[in-house]
Amino acid sequence: MSQNSGIINENVICNCGNSCNVRTSRTVNNLGRRFFGCKMPKDKGGCGYFKWIDPSLEVELLKEKLKEVEEEMYTLKYKMKELGGKFDSLKQKLKEIKQERDCAKAKFNRLVVVVLCFFTCKNYLWVV
Ligand SMILES: [Zn+2]
Numbered sequence: 001m002s003q004n005s006g007i008i009n010e011n012v013i014c015n016c017g018n019s020c021n022v023r024t025s026r027t028v029n030n031l032g033r034r035f036f037g038c039k040m041p042k043d044k045g046g047c048g049y050f051k052w053i054d055p056s057l058e059v060e061l062l063k064e065k066l067k068e069v070e071e072e073m074y075t076l077k078y079k080m081k082e083l084g085g086k087f088d089s090l091k092q093k094l095k096e097i098k099q100e101r102d103c104a105k106a107k108f109n110r111l112v113v114v115v116l117c118f119f120t121c122k123n124y125l126w127v128v
Contacts, residue, residue, distance in 0.1 A: 014038040014049030022053065030056065 012020040020036035034053040040046030 008034075008053060010036075010053075012036040012049075012051060015047035016040060016049070020049060020051075033057070 008022055014020050014036075016038060018039050021039050022034055023037045025031065025033045025035060032054075033056065036049070036051045036053060038046040038049040042048045
């Protein structure tokens with residue numbers, strides 16, 4: 001998202017009252033970054049006016065990083081939603097399994113009662 005190719009229509013006036021030249025930075029930290037500067041060199045009485053045109057590389061990098069983080073957040077939110085859905089379906093399955101287990105328990109208890117009845121009756125009949 002560099003604006004280095006953008007055309008500058010802005011007319012910036014420095015403290016001397018002159019319109020500024022567009023200049024390009026040659027320092028390592030801001031290489032190729034354009035700025036408005038006073039036409040007159042400082043040692044010839046220029047005001048030393050200075051204003052960046054292009055955003056700093058650091059800001060650009062931070063913006064990109066922010067975009068990445070936002071995208072990651074979005075992905076994580078989506079995954080969380082997905083996991084939430086899975087969790088709900090697992091909860092439902094667990095409920096079903098518990099119900100089945102309770103049902104099986106009840107059947108088993110009934111069977112035990114029947115078997116006990118059978119033996120009790122058999123013993124009773126035997127005694128009689
Ligand atoms: Zn000036």
